[in-house]
Amino acid sequence: MALLHISDLSHRFGGLQALADFFLTLEGGSLVGLIGPNGAGKTTVFNLITGVYRPTTGRIMFAGQEITGWPSHRIMAAGLGRTFQNIRLFKDLNALDNIRLGAFSHYGYSFFQALCRTASFRRQEQQFTSRALEMLDRFGLRKYAQTPARNLPYGEQRRLEIARALMSRPRLLLLDEPAAGMNQAETVALVKLLRELWQEFQLTILLIEHHMGVVLDLCQRVQVLDFGATIFDGSPQEAQQHPQVLEAYLGKDGEE
């Protein structure tokens, strides 16, 4: 059975049809790209999946459960992780606290256990703190454990955000333009990192990306959006040749 199955999804902002009749099926373990020109509705898809917006119509099934209309925190706790186009770290918190918040829904102690710092509370705190430190090590961010996130270099902030999303051990990772603002060398390193993470954490990844190099390198399949409608679904190599895709990106011949 598919891990994520979206059927007939649409969303309207007032008079603007941001997304129409959107279908998407992700098999467990796949790595799929969602591409399209600016304003095509890609981030809207992410916001609908993660419950930021409520869809006008349609159903979203994740791991056999219908998650349409759930509050965001519940959807994320069900096994999703997400990063943002414009990095959204908790800027005044240090890297360690940012990472530990990624595992928020996994902590099992109660309010009163926390107030009394019971043995079980201390054990869990210790356990999650060491897991968070391991994760920082994995991403080469250990030295920033006590540094407020706002003081990290840009590339490190991007990686910290991915690490935070992975702390909840998600099955599905949604990456919104992870290579935005990176130079060539950083982008190559990122592609390598993402491929490693995909295998190491047995992830299913849905990726929004403008950088065609990244998409060609990473994705097995791409779905192309334009003005809220899906115009192509297939391999990234074919997408590059597809007339409608070229038109969406470059404009129609003889139009101007």
Added chain:
Amino acid sequence: MKEIPSFLRYPLLLVALLCLSWGLPASGLMNLYIQQVLMYVGINIILTLSLNLVNGYMGEFSVGHAGFMAVGAYVASLLTVAVFPREWGFLLFPVVLVGGGLAAALAGLIVAFPSFRTRGDYLAIVTLAFNMIVKSVLENIDAIGGPRGYMGMAKLTNLVWVVFWVLVTLLVLRNFIYSNFGRGVVSIREDELAANLVSVDTPRLKIYAFCLSAFFAGIAGGLYAHLLQFINPRSFSILKSTDMLVMVYLGGIGSLTGSILGATLFTILMELLRPLELWRWVVGPLLLVLLMIFRPTGIMGLKESRWVKPASERL
């Protein structure tokens, strides 16, 4: 001399503080006026610590904290005067205070629910309205004295109780803040949408934060009522809430050390300014305006001294 083992240092310090707060007044080394001022300092520390949880750590702007204090003060007073027999008063004082605190925590829910959908200026208005509603309700219930106020409480508050509750407040709030819940509360301040999208259950945390904050405001109210032995609705007006805001923003948002510092400095300053009479009330709001312009994060803004952090967080 052998060094004191580290796990005993804090308990010993706390016991020493409690002994001092009993011994100094009992031995006559500390006069009544100083005791009175110190008790005010302590009550204000409790209020400031609790308000800082909502305003500093969670980043909401609650301006009606005196409303919760009023609920605690009235409920605790009713319990000692009308419910429990007078001769048991001394023994039951902790129960009475906790009762007032719980009533205030319940009132905290009234503010917590609107906060799911509203934040910033709009939530500030909700808290302001809450403060005014509490005051008008108290003014209009004749059975508890209406605008004339309520009295008949024994003087049960003493320095030992005040110090004890300051320590309890500090300990409980510290434990909350340095937990998964506390980090979640701070993530609401930092970026509520992102918090939701890393699975932080923000509605639940708002309930925890508002109720915990209101609970300790209620405790402070009970201590206050049994210190003055007289309360009236006017003592819990917006002016009182403003004082608390000044103490929070003076000491520093998101800092327990700052709250203690802010409450202590402000209370002593107001005491020293007593000769100014009515003009004294200009100082608080003026200080708030100046702080907002020149140092919005206060003395300790977002910093914490090492000694209040739990050992596991001192890396």
